[in-house]
Amino acid sequence: MHRFRRTTGYRTALLTAFIAAVILGGCPKTTNTLHEVQDDFNGLNPTFFQAAAPNTLTADEESAYRQIVQKIEAGHLKSVDRDDLKVAAYAIDAFSRWRLRDYAAAKAAAEKGLDIFARAGLQTNRRDYGMLLITGGLADYSETFWDYQNWLRDHPNDFIPGEDAAEYTDRMAAAMKKIDAVNQPQKGLGPEEPIVLYANQQQLRVITGILDIWSNVRDDADQKGPVCRWTKRAETLVGQRFPSAGDYSGKAQTDELERKIAAVAQSYQCDG
Structure with missing residues (x-):
């Protein structure tokens, strides 16, 4: 697994x-x-x-x-x-x-x-405005990930039930939506501003948290659907939220996250 x-x-x-x-x-x-x-x-x-x-x-x-x-x-x-x-x-x-x-x-x-x-x-x-916009989502994600880690500590020999995995995923998805507020046109922040790129990288990190959760569900068949949906979501996010060419602040970190998530997709044969 x-x-x-x-x-x-x-x-x-x-x-x-x-x-x-x-x-x-x-x-x-x-x-x-x-x-x-x-x-x-x-x-x-x-x-x-x-x-x-x-x-x-x-x-x-x-x-x-x-x-x-x-x-x-x-x-x-x-x-x-x-x-x-x-x-x-x-x-x-x-x-x-x-x-x-x-x-x-x-x-x-x-x-x-x-x-x-x-x-x-x-x-x-x-930039301060961007920080304030994403704090709620960052806090919600961190709190959810903390709750998930506590579950693992309390159940060291158990697989996480699918319904619990879905609940944690829903909470993380809601946190992602809050973080993504920096990309709303009415907020007036440009797509290549450092705080916006930071927020988008954090969205990729939320997806890694979701993938981690589903890797702890018992059956591979139950894992594959959510894993493939979220790796596809990451692919779309990279295509829509990051510059398509040239260097930018934190590009190496974005590329690293993209590679890790793509490796998960490949291991689950999400394109197959």
Whole structure:
């Protein structure tokens, strides 16, 4: 039986490239605090997609993310007046809480940031806006994958029932739909913007999670239908959501995910 183990996890390292200096004025103390938070956040994410496992942090990383959240709460959001600075802070706050597995708080912070962005009619903070758009989906996927991993730990010698696999898949598919919001034309984000490419790569990662689930169903006959549907979905996603030619940020990671998913399709003879 094929086993597709998802050994790479979420890492928000791409944000090193796109947590830009939106701090153009305002209270010096507040500005310095957010600069400090951005530096701390970027320091936690020095590479791109290099996490060891989903929902996993070292003790030092967890402590650092908690300090970021505390600094934002104590030193920024309570005193800042500028809407663009609030949006930047909420974006970092939401992503940090997601990494800390504080999923409800991550989604709440993202919604607050989105509300400010919309009410203020901001045209800046495009990358922060993209971060806020996808946080809910990232949190939902991570929470579902965590629940699935807990099921495996609680049933070390069992196959996952098909109905449970279908339920986890439905939850992950809903999370994918939320992440895909960055591609809606009305959101105003271009298809080659880093945050959009990041979101689309995360959708591919959701598919690897779904494939992992179905690899733990008992019968190959029950596995094949869902596996082939989702590998085809990945093929379509790559064709529609990524540049067809030339290099772009994170292309190597996209290619790696595409190869892994294609290998699963081949092992199940999905084209046969």
